[in-house]
Amino acid sequence: MTGPGPSAMPTVVSARLAKKFSRNLRERAIEAILFFAAFVSVLTTVGIVYVLVSESVHFFQRVSLWDFLTDTQWTPLFDDAHFGIMVLLSGTITSSLVALVVAIPMGTVIAVYLSEFATPRAREISKPILELLSGVPTIVYGYFALLFVTPILQALIPGLPGFSLLAAGLVMGIMIVPYVASISEDAMRAVPMALREGSFAMGATRLQTALRVVFPAAISGIAAAYILGISRAVGETMILAVAAGMQPNLTFNPMESAATITAYIVQVALGDLPHGSIGYQTIFAAGLTLMLLTLAFNLVGFYMRKRFREAY
Amino acid sequence: MVNPMATATHASMLGSANPGATAPAVSGDSPPPLKAESRGLDFYYSNSFQALKSIDMPVYENKVTALIGPSGCGKSTFLRCFNRMHDLYAGNRYAGQIVLHPDNTDLLAKDVDPIEVRMRIGMVFQKPNPFPKTIYENVAYGLRVRGMTQKNQLDDKIEESLRGAALWDEVKHRLGEMGSNLSGGQQQRLCIARALATDPEILLFDEPTSALDPIATASIEELVTELKKKVTILIVTHNMQQAARVSDYTAYMYIGELMEFDKTDTIFFKPKRKETEDYITGRFG
Numbered sequence: 001m002t003g004p005g006p007s008a009m010p011t012v013v014s015a016r017l018a019k020k021f022s023r024n025l026r027e028r029a030i031e032a033i034l035f036f037a038a039f040v041s042v043l044t045t046v047g048i049v050y051v052l053v054s055e056s057v058h059f060f061q062r063v064s065l066w067d068f069l070t071d072t073q074w075t076p077l078f079d080d081a082h083f084g085i086m087v088l089l090s091g092t093i094t095s096s097l098v099a100l101v102v103a104i105p106m107g108t109v110i111a112v113y114l115s116e117f118a119t120p121r122a123r124e125i126s127k128p129i130l131e132l133l134s135g136v137p138t139i140v141y142g143y144f145a146l147l148f149v150t151p152i153l154q155a156l157i158p159g160l161p162g163f164s165l166l167a168a169g170l171v172m173g174i175m176i177v178p179y180v181a182s183i184s185e186d187a188m189r190a191v192p193m194a195l196r197e198g199s200f201a202m203g204a205t206r207l208q209t210a211l212r213v214v215f216p217a218a219i220s221g222i223a224a225a226y227i228l229g230i231s232r233a234v235g236e237t238m239i240l241a242v243a244a245g246m247q248p249n250l251t252f253n254p255m256e257s258a259a260t261i262t263a264y265i266v267q268v269a270l271g272d273l274p275h276g277s278i279g280y281q282t283i284f285a286a287g288l289t290l291m292l293l294t295l296a297f298n299l300v301g302f303y304m305r306k307r308f309r310e311a312y
Numbered sequence: 313m314v315n316p317m318a319t320a321t322h323a324s325m326l327g328s329a330n331p332g333a334t335a336p337a338v339s340g341d342s343p344p345p346l347k348a349e350s351r352g353l354d355f356y357y358s359n360s361f362q363a364l365k366s367i368d369m370p371v372y373e374n375k376v377t378a379l380i381g382p383s384g385c386g387k388s389t390f391l392r393c394f395n396r397m398h399d400l401y402a403g404n405r406y407a408g409q410i411v412l413h414p415d416n417t418d419l420l421a422k423d424v425d426p427i428e429v430r431m432r433i434g435m436v437f438q439k440p441n442p443f444p445k446t447i448y449e450n451v452a453y454g455l456r457v458r459g460m461t462q463k464n465q466l467d468d469k470i471e472e473s474l475r476g477a478a479l480w481d482e483v484k485h486r487l488g489e490m491g492s493n494l495s496g497g498q499q500q501r502l503c504i505a506r507a508l509a510t511d512p513e514i515l516l517f518d519e520p521t522s523a524l525d526p527i528a529t530a531s532i533e534e535l536v537t538e539l540k541k542k543v544t545i546l547i548v549t550h551n552m553q554q555a556a557r558v559s560d561y562t563a564y565m566y567i568g569e570l571m572e573f574d575k576t577d578t579i580f581f582k583p584k585r586k587e588t589e590d591y592i593t594g595r596f597g
Contacts, residue, residue: 198442203510212456217443
């Protein structure tokens with residue numbers, strides 16, 4: 001052992017270089033894996049859009065866009081075929097509205113309670129129970145709507161059919177409540193304590209603080225929760241297929257039975273339609289409509305987040 | 313508002329007409345009228361940690377009282393007792409009294425509603441915290457909370473408050489803009505205007521300039537000096553020059569205890585205790 005003389009220097013440097021090389025290799029491998037994961041999800045989205053658009057192109061070569069948007073009948077499998085998407089869209093819109101009338105007030109009230117009023121203990125107990133609701137399979141909700149909610153509603157509203165947008169929409173609303181409540185609560189809890197203290201210091205009550213300061217401060221996140229709720233309602237399938245009926249019906253009356261876009265896709269996809277037939281292509285046209293609808297809501301949500309974002 | 317229980321205990325405890333009897337003696341000529349007074353105040357965080365130990369301190373009317381001391385000495389904790397901010401968090405406990413004059417209300421009494429206390433005692437925080445509302449609505453907040461709805465009444469009060477906070481000329485043409493669009497110093501003056509709008513009897517400042525640049529700091533200090541004509545002021549600061557510049561009285565605190573309370577000049581030039589002198593001269597803290 002002569003100590004670190006000049007002859008020891010090259011080995012030290014090369015050992016460091018080797019270490020650096022292996023580190024670089026590892027970094028690159030991890031980078032590649034991360035890139036691959038991101039790439040796959042992008043690719044999936046692109047693939048879905050490609051399939052929807054390419055099949056829809058075939059559809060719109062046979063049916064004009066004008067007829068698709070304005071026709072008041074949806075009878076793609078009849079001899080006298082009509083392709084008015086408004087018929088299905090009306091069912092989707094009506095059931096979603098019913099669901100939102102339930103989910104937005106309930107979800108917001110629950111979020112305000114959990115974020116501003118509940119003791120930590122009450123929150124610890126009630127939040128997991130609430131989130132359990134979102135874990136219930138939608139087919140279960142569907143039969144809950146058909147076999148439990150519908151008879152009750154029929155007792156209350158004489159003449160309500162066995163399948164109705166009302167029953168399906170109400171249960172769909174209950175299904176969405178946890179999403180709206182959970183995301184709104186996160187947004188409200190993220191509001192800094194300094195704002196609440198500022199409000200309390202002015203002599204405000206808890207309720208005044210919650211409604212006049214915390215709620216407006218969290219509005220961008222709460223709006224995002226509502227948008228997500230709408231997207232889920234529009235895209236929900238099983239509850240509607242089971243409880244709202246499969247009959248296309250141009251109506252905005254929730255007391256009636258009507259097929260939604262999603263219910264129609266399920267119904268048609270279950271039958272054996274020949275590949276390339278007009279019936280087969282309607283699935284993609286309807287699917288594209290649904291996707292554009294949710295895309296529109298997401299864009300509105302994105303805009304709202306930007307518009308109302310608060311710099312605390 | 314007047315709490316007969318507290319008044320009764322107060323009278324029997326002191327048995328004296330002089331409300332300043334328990335307060336530490338102040339050097340020089342007779343002190344100005346009392347606005348509030350802390351008597352044997354203990355405070356416990358989460359039912360265990362004692363953050364304040366038996367604090368007796370007077371707060372004189374229309375004077376600025378500065379609370380100084382090293383970090384963690386309890387000066388902010390003490391300040392936040394005055395408007396019962398500690399009630400917002402579970403497990404905090406007070407013992408002793410903070411008596412508000414002239415009605416002799418014990419602010420800490422169990423049957424005194426903290427909301428009532430906060431209606432009388434305003435607060436300005438360390439970091440400007442304007443609400444996510446317009447400038448106008450920020451100042452109107454306390455008035456609306458108290459149920460004022462008449463537009464012309466609100467307008468008058470808002471102008472008066474913004475003038476009081478030396479902000480009116482800068483914002484009179486943009487009252488509809490968001491409060492968060494203002495600069496840091498303006499935001500802090502907006503928070504002062506917000507607190508002034510409800511005519512508080514005492515205004516608490518919790519290190520109001522620690523997030524501001526020197527120019528904004530100077531304007532806030534000037535404002536504090538101006539405001540004491542109308543309102544009694546308690547200010548926590550860890551900037552000793554600031555305490556020397558703005559305050560009439562200074563309290564030096566150390567590990568939850570009030571070490572020394574006196575006129576600011578006395579504290580800075582002729583402190584009675586060695587500890588105070590060490591802190592003031594920078595040998596410690």
